[in-house]
Amino acid sequence: MKIHRRNPPPFESQLSVMNTKGPTRERRRRRSYTLSGPTARERRTHFFSISNLHSLLLLFLVFYEFRQVSGLGSMSSLAVSYGENGPSLCGLNADGSHLVSCYGSDTSVVYGAPFRIPFSGLTAGDGFVCGLLMESKQPYCWGNNVYIQMGVPQPTAPMASYSEISAGDHHLCALRENPSHVLNGSSISSFQSFESLNLSFSYRLERSSIVDCWGYNMTATHDIQGDLRSITAGSVFNCGLFRENKTAFCWGDETGSGVISLIPKNSRFRTISAGGFHVCGVLMASLSRVLCWGRSLSLDNGKMESIPTDSMISIVGGRFHSCGLRARDKGVSCWGFILDTSTPVPANIRVLALAAGDYFTCGVLASATLQPVCWGSSFPTNLPMAVSPGICYSEKTCSTGFYAFRHENSDIDLCKPNKLCLPCSHGCPSGMYQSFPCTEASDRRCGFNCSICSSPECFSACSFQIHERNRALLSLKSPVFFIELAIAVVLVSIVSLLAVAYVRIKLQRCNCSAIEPKTNTKTCSFRKESIKISPDLDELKIRRAQAFSYEELERATGGFKEESIVGKGSFSSVFKGVLKDGTVVAVKRAIMASDVKKNSKEFHTELDLLSRLNHAHLLNLLGYCEEGGERLLVYEYMAHGSLHEHLHGNRKEPLNWVRRVTIAVQAARGIEYLHGYACPPVIHRDIKSSNILIDEEFNARVADFGLSLLGPADSNSPLSELPAGTLGYLDPEYYRLHYLTTKSDVYSFGVLLLELISGRKAIDMKFEDGNIVEWAVPLIKAGNLNAILDPNLRPPVEMEAMRRIANIASRCVRMRGRERPSMEKVTTGLERALALLMGSPCNEQPILPSEVVLGSSRLHKKASQRSSNRSGSSETIDNEDQRFEFRAPSWITFPSVTSSQRRKSSGSDGDGDGKNCSEVRDGLRCLDEEEIAPASPQQELFLQHNF
Numbered sequence: 001m002k003i004h005r006r007n008p009p010p011f012e013s014q015l016s017v018m019n020t021k022g023p024t025r026e027r028r029r030r031r032s033y034t035l036s037g038p039t040a041r042e043r044r045t046h047f048f049s050i051s052n053l054h055s056l057l058l059l060f061l062v063f064y065e066f067r068q069v070s071g072l073g074s075m076s077s078l079a080v081s082y083g084e085n086g087p088s089l090c091g092l093n094a095d096g097s098h099l100v101s102c103y104g105s106d107t108s109v110v111y112g113a114p115f116r117i118p119f120s121g122l123t124a125g126d127g128f129v130c131g132l133l134m135e136s137k138q139p140y141c142w143g144n145n146v147y148i149q150m151g152v153p154q155p156t157a158p159m160a161s162y163s164e165i166s167a168g169d170h171h172l173c174a175l176r177e178n179p180s181h182v183l184n185g186s187s188i189s190s191f192q193s194f195e196s197l198n199l200s201f202s203y204r205l206e207r208s209s210i211v212d213c214w215g216y217n218m219t220a221t222h223d224i225q226g227d228l229r230s231i232t233a234g235s236v237f238n239c240g241l242f243r244e245n246k247t248a249f250c251w252g253d254e255t256g257s258g259v260i261s262l263i264p265k266n267s268r269f270r271t272i273s274a275g276g277f278h279v280c281g282v283l284m285a286s287l288s289r290v291l292c293w294g295r296s297l298s299l300d301n302g303k304m305e306s307i308p309t310d311s312m313i314s315i316v317g318g319r320f321h322s323c324g325l326r327a328r329d330k331g332v333s334c335w336g337f338i339l340d341t342s343t344p345v346p347a348n349i350r351v352l353a354l355a356a357g358d359y360f361t362c363g364v365l366a367s368a369t370l371q372p373v374c375w376g377s378s379f380p381t382n383l384p385m386a387v388s389p390g391i392c393y394s395e396k397t398c399s400t401g402f403y404a405f406r407h408e409n410s411d412i413d414l415c416k417p418n419k420l421c422l423p424c425s426h427g428c429p430s431g432m433y434q435s436f437p438c439t440e441a442s443d444r445r446c447g448f449n450c451s452i453c454s455s456p457e458c459f460s461a462c463s464f465q466i467h468e469r470n471r472a473l474l475s476l477k478s479p480v481f482f483i484e485l486a487i488a489v490v491l492v493s494i495v496s497l498l499a500v501a502y503v504r505i506k507l508q509r510c511n512c513s514a515i516e517p518k519t520n521t522k523t524c525s526f527r528k529e530s531i532k533i534s535p536d537l538d539e540l541k542i543r544r545a546q547a548f549s550y551e552e553l554e555r556a557t558g559g560f561k562e563e564s565i566v567g568k569g570s571f572s573s574v575f576k577g578v579l580k581d582g583t584v585v586a587v588k589r590a591i592m593a594s595d596v597k598k599n600s601k602e603f604h605t606e607l608d609l610l611s612r613l614n615h616a617h618l619l620n621l622l623g624y625c626e627e628g629g630e631r632l633l634v635y636e637y638m639a640h641g642s643l644h645e646h647l648h649g650n651r652k653e654p655l656n657w658v659r660r661v662t663i664a665v666q667a668a669r670g671i672e673y674l675h676g677y678a679c680p681p682v683i684h685r686d687i688k689s690s691n692i693l694i695d696e697e698f699n700a701r702v703a704d705f706g707l708s709l710l711g712p713a714d715s716n717s718p719l720s721e722l723p724a725g726t727l728g729y730l731d732p733e734y735y736r737l738h739y740l741t742t743k744s745d746v747y748s749f750g751v752l753l754l755e756l757i758s759g760r761k762a763i764d765m766k767f768e769d770g771n772i773v774e775w776a777v778p779l780i781k782a783g784n785l786n787a788i789l790d791p792n793l794r795p796p797v798e799m800e801a802m803r804r805i806a807n808i809a810s811r812c813v814r815m816r817g818r819e820r821p822s823m824e825k826v827t828t829g830l831e832r833a834l835a836l837l838m839g840s841p842c843n844e845q846p847i848l849p850s851e852v853v854l855g856s857s858r859l860h861k862k863a864s865q866r867s868s869n870r871s872g873s874s875e876t877i878d879n880e881d882q883r884f885e886f887r888a889p890s891w892i893t894f895p896s897v898t899s900s901q902r903r904k905s906s907g908s909d910g911d912g913d914g915k916n917c918s919e920v921r922d923g924l925r926c927l928d929e930e931e932i933a934p935a936s937p938q939q940e941l942f943l944q945h946n947f
């Protein structure tokens, strides 16, 4: 296929016309454009299209924005110019100074570069480079292009500041920050244009964006109806990506490219990047694959490379080719027209940022040197510089899906006081597994699975490990070893003694209470310090989870048939089954994927913990099966599935407010039990709506203990753990600093509360504020509760109750764990809000039977009975007031607790969550922290009656 050049004439003849007038004298004018629909022929000319091949990569991360992208002229930390004077590369220095250095053949670019002016980003075209000035946020250019003069491009728009700049062959465009501009009749209106095409596309764009352009045939101010997130310049055209609906929009001269008429109007992109005569984008859907549009080129001395099917995190466009950064390994793939004389992408390189010239591409190596490297045809060589791998934006913390890049030399701060956020990689190369997830602190890491090595890299990595192990063994033989051994023995003894002493002190502090079966729960003060009995294993009632055979469970689930599946998790499928005795169960079957070790670990953690834990609002484990490669856990069947399905799935009846808050209270109780009454506390680490299951009577159970850990007894001594959990629910303190305390569960629970109130997912990219916390908390703080209430339900009469719950939620998601309330306080606050939602808490008549509201004791009993029927070895102490059930010998003790007992003690909580409410005003109205403070006598009375 050919590029058809009709208009404009060759650049040379244009140059003479423009030279006489002087390019900067071209008057700024407003431009209006019409988009015409693609003809059938034009549609056939798509030379880039998304491949239909399947990728096995799973995307776990949700990206908000990709801003390390650089196209022919998009803004990046590095930029490459090309043209008659040869190629040059300019980059922002990797020392945090934001100063620019240039190397290459074009002396006007290399020597014209301002050496004392800091820039936030760079872009380049034919013979020129421009930077966005850090201070004034105006573009500043240098080089020898007659259309782009040295200095700030003229004419300037008074008071305009820009967020992004982007250069084509002979023009520069800049996207204005916060345009306070009112659209006039001649403005570009993407909405009008799309409508005129009679497309089903009816998205109404409300904000307008202003793009100022300078240079050949481009000097104009462009008013674009719709909020542009980014711009990218092709040879003689420009494109933008709308923030809201993530569609692309192009304007300018499409002669020879067709990029305007061929825009894929229904495709949504994470990022787009223009080349000379084409545009490529990373799709939101289709596993982040690439879709390109434009025209093909067929020349004698080159070949066409097809678009790879890999997931990409960013792309850049050259004259007739594009290159992308692969998400799985940060390697580079290039496609499109490649000259015969081109050198290929250097083998095995990993890069952090890319920039494309006309027939070449450069990238910043992901190594300590951060050196640029180029490939293709006629690229700049000898680049003795280290380039910043990205642009600094004003975020203090990186959004989800990004990690803060740190220079290996810890003295170098690339973005002081902000962070340099780079997009997380996702998926791992085949034969590898993800050993660490992407966190704020670092990108995700992949490791080789040495038990199934098939590649030379794997063998060499694994043999290195074996070699290291052998070396360690050999060192045993040396005499030094004996000295070392002696020292080690002494040290270990000292440490052990200290540890024993420490554990003893902790256990005392923790005051794990043990069994006191005759205690009257209504009157007993249940503060942990009141009962100090160390766990006596003989006294514990042991009920082990039953061991099932694989055959039994296979029969129960009809051979694990597809129709029995009630849910799927990341590493497991859950089947409904019926045991021989007629008990309906849920069987969780681990998917024995590549990550065998992880599966097995989660299986044992869950098995271990659940056979020790017992609470009415924790999911009961009935048994397990571990045969060959199979790992199966058997639970009570929860007839109403997960809370997530009710809130976001296709369950017909939305949960009403009372049900929602009841579920919140019950889940809070389950978590409170883990934190407050298990000693040491259990940290769940994966609280989310899909792990809150609902039984046939709509009671909630906390499930999925695969990630749980035994935590520190108090929140002042955090565990240092690598983050695990689910994005959107992860405590930022844990995520970034690896501090894990029970307050991490409190954060996740706060997110879950926001989900219950709003009906929105924790992360939902349908919305601009995709993160529920970032969206809801400012609205709650501004008192705009109506804006977050689930639009599928009528607002409750008792808005005060919702206000309280929203306040509790916003406290739970505070950045600092220390400032979040304990689960005990959260439960108390929620219980009161529930009371308020259902009637006056000052009413001395109980308004609800406790079983209807919380059904805990009944459930507990039922579960215990059912389980004991099944397990001959189990025994249950079932007392009217207090029930204890211990399933396995453990140094963790779990006294049962009731709400009223807890409430009695809640005044002594040392969380310092704020002032107490000393009196009842206007029903339950109190200021500030009142919702989660100890109850007033009236409230106490009400709560004792009802819970």
Ligand SMILES: Nc1ncnc2c1ncn2[C@@H]1O[C@H](COP(=O)(O)OP(=O)(O)OP(=O)(O)O)[C@@H](O)[C@H]1O
Residues within 6 Å of the ligand: 566, 567, 568, 569, 570, 571, 572, 573, 574, 586, 588, 619, 635, 636, 637, 638, 639, 641, 642, 644, 645, 686, 690, 691, 693, 703, 704
């Ligand atoms: N005991 C049960 N009774 C009924 N349905 C269940 C039960 N346990 C799990 N499910 C269903 O199966 C789904 C998957 O559960 P699972 O614990 O495997 O994964 P998850 O928590 O949703 O996801 P992930 O493993 O990624 O954290 C749940 O969301 C729920 O809908």
